[in-house]
Amino acid sequence: MAERHSTLRAQRRAQTQRTIQAHAIRLFTARGYDATTMNEIAEAAGVSPMTLYRHFPTKEDLVLTDRHGELIAEHLAASPAEGPLTHRIARALIAAATALTGDDAADDREFLLVRLQLMIATPALRARHLDNQYALQQAITSALHDDAADSDAADPDPADPDADFQAQAAASACLAALHTAMVRWAEDDGRSDLPHLIGRALAAVFGDEVVEPAR
Amino acid sequence: MAERHSTLRAQRRAQTQRTIQAHAIRLFTARGYDATTMNEIAEAAGVSPMTLYRHFPTKEDLVLTDRHGELIAEHLAASPAEGPLTHRIARALIAAATALTGDDAADDREFLLVRLQLMIATPALRARHLDNQYALQQAITSALHDDAADSDAADPDPADPDADFQAQAAASACLAALHTAMVRWAEDDGRSDLPHLIGRALAAVFGDEVVEPAR
DNA sequence: TACCTATCTGGTAGTGACTATCACGGTGGT
DNA sequence: ACCACCGTGATAGTCACTACCAGATAGGTA
Numbered sequence: 001m002a003e004r005h006s007t008l009r010a011q012r013r014a015q016t017q018r019t020i021q022a023h024a025i026r027l028f029t030a031r032g033y034d035a036t037t038m039n040e041i042a043e044a045a046g047v048s049p050m051t052l053y054r055h056f057p058t059k060e061d062l063v064l065t066d067r068h069g070e071l072i073a074e075h076l077a078a079s080p081a082e083g084p085l086t087h088r089i090a091r092a093l094i095a096a097a098t099a100l101t102g103d104d105a106a107d108d109r110e111f112l113l114v115r116l117q118l119m120i121a122t123p124a125l126r127a128r129h130l131d132n133q134y135a136l137q138q139a140i141t142s143a144l145h146d147d148a149a150d151s152d153a154a155d156p157d158p159a160d161p162d163a164d165f166q167a168q169a170a171a172s173a174c175l176a177a178l179h180t181a182m183v184r185w186a187e188d189d190g191r192s193d194l195p196h197l198i199g200r201a202l203a204a205v206f207g208d209e210v211v212e213p214a215r
Numbered sequence: 216m217a218e219r220h221s222t223l224r225a226q227r228r229a230q231t232q233r234t235i236q237a238h239a240i241r242l243f244t245a246r247g248y249d250a251t252t253m254n255e256i257a258e259a260a261g262v263s264p265m266t267l268y269r270h271f272p273t274k275e276d277l278v279l280t281d282r283h284g285e286l287i288a289e290h291l292a293a294s295p296a297e298g299p300l301t302h303r304i305a306r307a308l309i310a311a312a313t314a315l316t317g318d319d320a321a322d323d324r325e326f327l328l329v330r331l332q333l334m335i336a337t338p339a340l341r342a343r344h345l346d347n348q349y350a351l352q353q354a355i356t357s358a359l360h361d362d363a364a365d366s367d368a369a370d371p372d373p374a375d376p377d378a379d380f381q382a383q384a385a386a387s388a389c390l391a392a393l394h395t396a397m398v399r400w401a402e403d404d405g406r407s408d409l410p411h412l413i414g415r416a417l418a419a420v421f422g423d424e425v426v427e428p429a430r
Numbered sequence: 431t432a433c434c435t436a437t438c439t440g441g442t443a444g445t446g447a448c449t450a451t452c453a454c455g456g457t458g459g460t
Numbered sequence: 461a462c463c464a465c466c467g468t469g470a471t472a473g474t475c476a477c478t479a480c481c482a483g484a485t486a487g488g489t490a
Binding site for chain 2: 123126128130133165166168169170172173175176180200201206
C-alpha cells in the first residue's frame with residue numbers, strides 16, 4: 001500500500017530528525033550556538049552535512065522547529081467564538097501552554113525549556129523566533145477574519161480595514177505578553193507555572209478580567 | 216582643539232555613511248535585499264568592501280541603523296512620571312513618531328518609509344528589527360525601574376519582581392502596537408498619519424483612554 | 431616647518447552557512 | 461527479477477563576515 005509505504009518512510013524520517021536535533025541541542029548548550037558548526041553537528045549525528053541540510057534547511061531550524069503555531073491555531077478554532085478577541089486569543093494561548101507543559105508532558109517540557117533558554121541567549125535565534133511570532137500573529141488575525149466573514153456572510157463589512165487593524169494590534173499585544181511570560185518562565189528554569197505566568201502577563205496588559213484556563 | 220578635530224572627523228564619517236547607505240538602499244529597492252551583494256554596494260558607493268564593513272558591521276545595519284530607540288527613551292525621560300506605565304510609554308511613542316514624521320521632516324519621513332517597506336518585505340530585516348524592538352523594551356523597563364528606585368529610594372520594593380514582570384509585559388505590548396501601526400503606515404505608503412495610527416493601535420490594545428499627543 | 435600619532439582605508443586569506451548539480455544505494459511495488 | 465523513487469552523499473561554488481597586516485592621510489606638537 002502506498003499509505004503504509006509513506007508512513008514507514010515518515011517514521012524513519014522523523015526518527016533521524018529527532019536524533020539530529022538532540023545532538024545539535026546538546027552541542028549548542030555545551031559549546032554555544034555560534035561556536036558549533038553544522039559540520040560538527042553532522043559528524044556527531046553520524047550523517048553527512050548534506051543530509052543535515054535536507055532535514056533542517058537552516059541552522060536556526062535545529063532549535064526553533066516546533067508546532068506551537070499549529071497548536072495555538074487549533075485551540076483558537078476549537079474554542080467558542082464569544083467574548084472580545086483578546087480573551088479568545090488569551091484562552092487559546094493558555095490552553096496551548098497547558099498542553100505543552102502539563103504533568104503528562106515532562107519530556108516535552110524539559111526539551112522546550114532548553115530550547116527557550118538557547119533562544120533567549122542567542123541573538124540570531126531570538127530574532128528568528130520573534131519573526132515566527134509575527135507570522136503567527138498574521139495567521140491568527142486572518143483566521144479570525146475568515147471566522148467573522150463566515151458567521152456574517154451577508155454583512156459587507158463597512159468598517160473592515162479598521163477592524164483588521166485593531167485585531168492585528170490586539171493579537172500582536174497578546175503574543176508580546178506570551179513572549180514575556182515564556183522568557184520569565186525560562187529564566188526561572190521552568191520552576192513556575194507557564195500558563196499562570198501567561199495569564200498574569202495578559203492581565204498586566206489588558207486588565208484583570210482575563211480568566212484562568214478552564215480545566 | 217581636540218573637539219574641533221573630532222567634530223570634523225565625525226562629520227566626514229557621517230557624510231560617507233550617508234553616501235554608502237543611500238546607495239545601499241537604492242540598490243536594495245531596485246534589485247531586492249538578498250539579490251544585492253555587499254561588494255556591489257561597495258562598488259556603487261566608491262569604497263572598498265573593507266570600508267563598508269567598518270561603517271556598517273552587518274548588511275542589516277545598512278537598513279536598520281537609526282536612533283529611534285534613543286529618541287523614544289528621551290521622550291520617556293522628559294515626560295512627566297504620572298499616570299499608568301502604559302500611558303507614559305504611549306505618550307513617548309506618539310511624541311517620537313510625531314517628531315519623525317512631522318511636516319518639518321519630509322526627507323526623514325520618506326527615508327523612514329522606504330526602509331520600513333524594505334524591513335517588512337525582507338525576512339532577515341524583519342527578524343533583526345523585531346529583536347531591536349525587544350532590546351528597546353528591555354531598555355524602557357530598566358529605565359522605568361531606575362526611575363521608580365530614584366523616587367522611592369527608601370522603599371525596599373517588597374513586590375518588585377512582580378512589578379518588573381508586569382512592566383515588561385506592558386512595554387512589550389506597547390511596542391507590539393507600535394509595530395502594527397508602523398507596518399500599516401508603510402503599507403499605506405505613508406499617506407496616513409503615523410502618530411494617529413499608533414494611538415489607534417494602542418487604543419485597540421488598552422482601551423480608548425489613551426490620549427492624543429499634546430501639540 | 432618638520433615630526434608623530436591616531437584614524438581611515440585597502441588587500442589577502444581565511445571561516446562558515448548555504449546552494450546547485452550530479453551520482454550512488456537501498457527500499458517498495460509490479 | 462525489474463523499475464522507480466526516495467534518501468543520501470560528494471564536489472564545487474557564492475556570499476556574509478573576520479582576522480591580520482600595510483599604506484595613506486589628517487591633526488596636533490616641538
